[in-house]
Amino acid sequence: MTSISWRQALAWRMRRQLLVPLGTVTAVEVTDRLCGVQAQVASSAELAIRLRQADSSAGAVARDLAAGRLVKTWAMRGALHLLTPEKGGHFLSLIAAGRSWERPSWQRYFGASPVDMDRLRAVVSEVLADGALTREELIAAVTSKPRFRHMAEVMRSGWGTVLKPLAWQGDIVFGPSRGRNVTFIRPSDASPTWAGVPDADESAARVIAAYLGVFGPATIDQFDKWLAGGGFGRRRLKGWFDSLGDQIATIDVEGDQLFILAADVDELAATKPTTEVRLLGGFDQYVLGPGTADGRVTAAERRSKVSLQSGWISPVVIAGGVVAGTWAAAENTVAVAWFREAGRVPRTALDQQVTRLAGILGRPLEPVLSVID
Numbered sequence: 001m002t003s004i005s006w007r008q009a010l011a012w013r014m015r016r017q018l019l020v021p022l023g024t025v026t027a028v029e030v031t032d033r034l035c036g037v038q039a040q041v042a043s044s045a046e047l048a049i050r051l052r053q054a055d056s057s058a059g060a061v062a063r064d065l066a067a068g069r070l071v072k073t074w075a076m077r078g079a080l081h082l083l084t085p086e087k088g089g090h091f092l093s094l095i096a097a098g099r100s101w102e103r104p105s106w107q108r109y110f111g112a113s114p115v116d117m118d119r120l121r122a123v124v125s126e127v128l129a130d131g132a133l134t135r136e137e138l139i140a141a142v143t144s145k146p147r148f149r150h151m152a153e154v155m156r157s158g159w160g161t162v163l164k165p166l167a168w169q170g171d172i173v174f175g176p177s178r179g180r181n182v183t184f185i186r187p188s189d190a191s192p193t194w195a196g197v198p199d200a201d202e203s204a205a206r207v208i209a210a211y212l213g214v215f216g217p218a219t220i221d222q223f224d225k226w227l228a229g230g231g232f233g234r235r236r237l238k239g240w241f242d243s244l245g246d247q248i249a250t251i252d253v254e255g256d257q258l259f260i261l262a263a264d265v266d267e268l269a270a271t272k273p274t275t276e277v278r279l280l281g282g283f284d285q286y287v288l289g290p291g292t293a294d295g296r297v298t299a300a301e302r303r304s305k306v307s308l309q310s311g312w313i314s315p316v317v318i319a320g321g322v323v324a325g326t327w328a329a330a331e332n333t334v335a336v337a338w339f340r341e342a343g344r345v346p347r348t349a350l351d352q353q354v355t356r357l358a359g360i361l362g363r364p365l366e367p368v369l370s371v372i373d
Helices: 006-016 027-033 042-050 060-067 088-097 104-110 114-127 135-143 146-155 164-168 200-215 220-228 234-243 262-270 300-306 347-361
Strands: 071-074 080-083 173-178 181-185 248-253 256-261 277-280 316-319 322-329 333-339 366-372
Touching: 006 200, 006 262, 027 042, 027 060, 042 060, 071 088, 071 164, 080 088, 088 164, 088 200, 088 220, 114 135, 114 146, 114 164, 135 146, 135 181, 200 220, 200 234, 200 256, 220 234, 248 262, 256 262, 277 347, 300 322, 300 333, 316 347, 333 347, 347 366
Parallel strands: 333 366
Antiparallel strands: 071 080, 071 173, 173 181, 248 256, 277 316, 316 322, 322 333
């Protein structure tokens, strides 16, 4: 069995995630590489993409959404994501396979049985046939049917929990906003290249390979937490991993036995550790892919600085593949909170990163550094 260090593994992830070196790639290509980009905060999604591009322009994500080169929908962990229309359905199919809306606790809370949800799918598809609707327009159209009147309030929930199963089954995605109002639209109307939602067993090998190719080496549990927040059935997940056969290899990373694609083992073993420093925005995939509970990326004692209340994920400083601090941008400053245990502050590298961030945000920024215990 091949053995490597964690410094090698994290350097390899940084390279695979277009952080070292930066990619000569489009926003669509970055989204594809990262297995989607979390997008509850639109500016964070755009920043995650632009920070990985050697050359970028403001508004590329919005243009790609308008042209149907990207779609926005609820995906991994129930969070809003950008996905590519050609491959997004593969991720959604695995999430849908968990059938979370069939759990008794879910049915009791939302007052909707699996039969109700199947009927809701049909009604939503029907009312969206003529184009995008705002949330209120969609709710009005659905609850005009007597069977669904009791669901009006839960459908108004900002979390969209009742609508998420429809997104995972490929019935809805987000359409163009009308002022401050979001809209919903059928995926095939949002993008001419929407490829649908395949069978989960068909998609599993593809999704697992995509995940391991950027977030590996990893465990089945880490994949589960990334996909469904840890709520998926382990037996089925193990079956999906087993189905890849010799496409997956086990590698030793300082005593941890982890999965990686067999085709990547030699490249991973040859990767040299890095000392590169990067500023990453909030909700970045580098942190979310392995999860904030992964102490190799985010030290356990610093998790509360990164994973905040209400699911908010802080902008972070990455040094050598590890979260070494957090940062926050104000009008003309970037306040960097460097973690003392990360060692000597790389002032020159941080200055360079702040200068690059200023170019992306289009305003002058000066670093303000503090070291926190």
